[in-house]
Amino acid sequence: MAYYFYLDKILLPIAPAKLELKINNKNKTVDLINYGEVNISKKAGLSDINFDARIPHNKYPFATYKEEFKNAKYFLDEIEKLKNGKPFQFIVSRTSPRGTILFHTNIKATIEEYSVIEDAEDASDITVSIKLKQHRDYATKKIVVSKNDNNSQKPSGSVDNKRPESNNKPKGKTYKVKRGDSLWSICKTQLGDGSKSKYEKVYQLNKELMDSYNKKYGTTKYKYTIYPGQVLQLE
Incomplete structure (x- = not known):
């Protein structure tokens, strides 16, 4: 492997x-009076x-x-x-x-x-x-404090629970290669443009991945070769 x-x-x-x-x-194990040991x-x-x-x-x-x-x-x-x-x-x-x-x-x-x-x-x-x-x-919660209109000394507030987007999420559009796919057909069906400039751009986005596979399987003479299961960045 x-x-x-x-x-x-x-x-x-x-x-x-x-x-x-x-x-x-x-997980945390605790003892409850009527149930004995339980796992939370x-x-x-x-x-x-x-x-x-x-x-x-x-x-x-x-x-x-x-x-x-x-x-x-x-x-x-x-x-x-x-x-x-x-x-x-x-x-x-x-x-x-x-x-x-x-x-x-x-x-x-x-x-x-x-x-x-x-x-x-x-x-x-x-x-x-x-x-x-x-x-x-x-991210920490952000509390916004404002003064009530009735001049009350008791402040009112709201909590902002928004969290930043995780960088673990893929950036842009991706595609998982299936048997029979080619770089041209993927660009044509997924991006609406099968021109050489388009699939060259997709190659540059995935150069590291594609080159490593082509080197391993001896297909370096045609750099646009792709393999089933590869996840390609399209945009």
Whole structure:
């Protein structure tokens, strides 16, 4: 099975051999006088994600890069930026040996901590042990206080429960590729325009995804090749 690991827009050159995704719960057990012990179910807590990523100093034929070879320092610098930055998307794409799309992990997360391990017996490559924590968007309630018209000292108010839109929602229009589809037919039926300029634009929106699959299956001579199960950004 083939794996592709993304930290925000960073594609790890060698997919980790193991991934631990711990789904935490917030249930609470209490004793009731007449019923005994009961379990109060609550919404699941934030998930923990742990894995070890091997970052090579040298270019290996089995390593995958988005465009060209990047050394270990590049990846360490990018991971450090994520540690000090805002929440990002953690994505794992899985395909079977025959190229069938299996399922994806797509979670907004933050880096809680990471450690760098160097071992001289490991071809001088480094291993980065990373711990992520799932992130959920939230907002505080806003209370607007106004004075009553009858000169009463008691204030009146309203509560604004509006929450910001989650960045986990897809931006723009998307389409899941089915068997028999082509980039031209998708643009024609979904966007009303099958011209080359239109499907070239769609290719540019999905260049990273499409190039990685074409490289894997040896179809790089025709970059517009698509595969069933791929989710393409159309706008």
